[in-house]
Amino acid sequence: MPRIVVKGMQKADLKAVSTELLERVEKIIARPKNAFTLDLLESVAIYDGLEISRVYVEVSWKSRPVEVCKEVAESINNIIKKAGYEKVFVYFKDLDLEKEFEF
Secondary structure, three states: OOEEEEEOOOHHHHHHHHHHHHHHHHHHHOOOHHHOEEEEEOOOEEEOOEEEOOEEEEEEEOOOOHHHHHHHHHHHHHHHHHOOOOOEEEEEEEOOHHHOOOO
16 A cells, blocks of 8 residues: 655656556566556745756655665656656555554
8 A cells, every 4th residue: 555646747748657667666676557646746945036847756655675775765766757757756664554544
């Protein structure tokens, strides 16, 4: 049940790479992609009064080894850069599934 939240991409660009992105993560962590969520939060990064291009990707999931995180981060980075984005930041947030409730 990994949750992937992307900021700083155009919706059309994320839609275009979404299948490849989810299938790649699915392969690395051996979880079916239908267990994932992929969300886009539209945002604009600003520096010195100018809009700048950078993408933030937050992956929330149960704790996994650093090596797995690194492989997932590199895959996400490569896929997003192929879509024309130069700066990509990928970070991970460990979820405590005992404190998660679905209604």
